[in-house]
Amino acid sequence: MKQPLPARPGHICVLRLSALGDVCNLVPTVRALARRWPEARITWIVGKAEYSLLSGLDGVELVVYDKATGFKGMRALWQSLGDTRFDLLLHMQQSLRASILSLGLKTRVRIGYDSERSKDWQTWFTNRRIAPHPHAHVLESFMDFAVALGLDAEQELSRLRWDLAIPAAAEAEAEGLLAGRRALVISPCANPRLRNFRNWSAEGYAAVIEHAWRRHGLTCFLTGGTSTAEREMVARIQTLCAHLGEGAPVDLLGRTSLKGLLALIARARVLIAPDSGPVHMANALGTPVVGLYATTNPERAAPYLWRDYVVNRYPDAVRTFMHKSPDQISWGARVRHPDAMALITSEEVCAQLDRLIFDTAATSSRSSENPREA
Template sequence: MSPLLGRAPESICVLRLSALGDICNTLPAVRALQRQWPDCRITWIVGKVEAMMLDGIDGVELLVYDKRSGFKGMLELRKKLKGRRFDLLLHMQAALRASLLSLCIPARIRLGFDAERAKDNQRLFTNRQIAPNPRKHVLDGFMDFIRACGADAESLEWRMPIPDQDREQARRLVGEQRYLVISPCSSQRIRNFRNWSVEGYAEVIDHAWQQYGLRTVLSGGNTELEQHYGERLGELCSATPINLIGKTSLKELLALIEGAELVLGPDSGPMHMGTATGTPALGLYASSNPDRTGPYLSRQWVVNAYPAQVQKAFGCEVDSISWGKRVREPDVMDSIQVSEVTAMMDRLLAERSA
């Protein structure tokens, strides 16, 4: 029974559009709903790119909203949902665009974030709120929705759908050798400095090869910056990486990460894809707080320069600033030293081997 309804829900709509990492962090909440109420019809409204990653998920109806479609896309969603009414809407994205989209979703109970986490006036679009749970990881925030629904939120399960043909393609791309995946760049946003140096990655790639015989696979999108990283790393490394930047689908990337010894990169989607596929993630964090957005099951492997950079930028400890505040200095990631990354890789691989 759900305390919100006084009975078990028959239909639930999950509203979480983006981004890839947040979708990975939302998946355990959806799986918890499935475990608790296996007969409940679950609909997930998700972004176009993110739906490509979730394609094939069992027991969930995916309704795709293309963020570029604007008002037209909202009308199309409203048309798709005409005549339907959900018992519960889990409004799990505190952004104005998502809140406006939520107006197209008929639901009896509209559950949103508590006052602290309900950004962009989300509370105006909901009629129930989850309990406050300050200074927690993003994934814990999503599981707070599950607790509010009355479902078991203690067990975490992903079961990210990866077709066999994508696993086979991943094997064709890398062969039978042991490897790690490096996704060197995060998504490009204004004053969001999360990328480490090409030179730093090159030294780590050579360390992985010389010490462990691990080949590096490079992944990423097809932007000019990411292509530049791939080309430069090919020039700088003595152990030439397999450059798959801009050459794989999301499903193939999931399969590559699933088969890797580890995945390495900044605060970005592939870190959470590692968690979703059971692969350790070695995250590089200086501008953002890994206790909030780090790879959930691999936070012990994060190279964490964030506290020192908060002290440098704001003159205080992490506990004294707002949760999730970013350090927006262009050189913030330069504070991460190659020796810190290789030492963390050594620890991770030693424990994985043991």
């Protein structure tokens, strides 16, 4: 039996544990719910790393679940919530782990994805569904939960708001790293996952870095973790850019906190990266983004406010490596081939970078061009 929706929910639970890019895309929905019901409590259950990104988010109570703690951690979370009863649960994580976690949350109304978008048997753990929305962007899919509660999609998508908190210590961290330089931030590697071929080439990045320095006077800051793949990528980029002297890229792998990275991106003139958390972090901060997409569909997962500046080789990759046309595959299908990103050329990335800098020059406080001659 379908449970009736509360007319004025007093306490809303949002369940979305990961990942960094996805939680960035979810923040506008949480903001929309808070606008609609300003007196309602909103509790958001998030992952450990995601909490580090979202901490300080006003108007929201963040509850952390560390997936490394397994079922023991779930029990601890359930106990910490005690007798808390929610008016409704927005089950926004399509994973069996999250669905099991949801079983210990006290609520009658459990809203999940429609059957087309549901994964890992999520429909078994919910009693209401959002309406179908073929070909939706991830951000729009999250907003569909607000629409299910009576909010107007067009209106809410026209006034997206993030306002991620950046503490003073993170601001100082970023200022110290930049040292007054105008920044191009490049996060060259996506998270390492099985058959997740999202990374572009060191040679391509090196060509773009040289162009950004000579044409726009931008110093490149390379960010990311400390995995072997990332270290090897950055070492190769630095070798290729050694001739740039003071224009050589700065290696920041493992040298920033997550909030420090957020502050760094907020100060950057532009960010370039493949489909990964940083493109959505930049999008949330209003920093211009050139996204590099060939293995994932940018119409579904591009930085939302900067979709027009994506380098999109996804249709070509589908035809080349899947031997199909884009309309013959599912909306979220990935091209799992190690050569897919090689379809992207440095020339088209440089062209998008030039176009983006030109188009945002009038509105950016960091838009002084001062081009350098070769």
